[in-house]
Amino acid sequence: xxxxxxxxxxxxxxxxxxxxxxxxxxxxDRPYELRNVLDMHDYCPVCGQRTELEIGFWYGTGYxxxxxxxxxxxxxxxxxxxxxxxxxxxxxIFYWLAINGIILxxxxxxxxxxxxxxxxxxxxxxxxxxxHRRQQRKTDNxxxxx
Numbered sequence: 001x002x003x004x005x006x007x008x009x010x011x012x013x014x015x016x017x018x019x020x021x022x023x024x025x026x027x028x029d030r031p032y033e034l035r036n037v038l039d040m041h042d043y044c045p046v047c048g049q050r051t052e053l054e055i056g057f058w059y060g061t062g063y064x065x066x067x068x069x070x071x072x073x074x075x076x077x078x079x080x081x082x083x084x085x086x087x088x089x090x091x092x093i094f095y096w097l098a099i100n101g102i103i104l105x106x107x108x109x110x111x112x113x114x115x116x117x118x119x120x121x122x123x124x125x126x127x128x129x130x131x132h133r134r135q136q137r138k139t140d141n142x143x144x145x146x
Contacts, residue, residue: 008126015113018121020047020130025117031109038112047130053123058116065115069104072111076100 006021017023023046027039040051052058080086080096087093104111 012117012121013114015117017044017047017049017051018117018124019049019127020044021126022046022131023049025051025120026113031113034109037109038116040116046134047127048134049124049130051120053120058119061112061115061119064119065111068111068115068118069108072104072107073100076103 006016008021011018011021015025017025023041023044025040025044027041028036031037042052043050077086077096077100080099084092084096086096
C-alpha cells in the first residue's frame, strides 16, 4: 500500500487534520463566509480525531492569532519600507499603519482559521497510520453474517 506523503506546512496552510493530514478541519472551504468562518467538524472525517480536545480549548487560539498578526504586521512593515520607505518626517508611518490595518482586517478570517489549525497541531502529533487504523476498527466492528 503506497501512501501519499503529505507536507507538514502544506497541511497547516490547507487547514487539514494534524493527525492524518488529510481530513478537513472546517466544514466549508470559504473563510470569507463570515457566519460560518469557524465552524469545524467535531471529529476529523478521515481519521476520527476529536478537534475540540476539551471545553474552552479554543481560547488559547487568541494568543496564536495575536502572534500571527504581529508577524504579519512585521512582514507588511518590511515590504512597505522596501517599496515606499518610512520616515517620521513625512508621516509615511501613519500611511503604513492605515494600510496594515486594512490588510489585517481583510486577512483576519484566514488568520483565525490558521491559528486554530496551528493550535491543534501543538497538541496532536502526526500519525500516518491513523486513517488505516480507523478503517480497520470499522471493519472489526461490523457483525459478520453466519
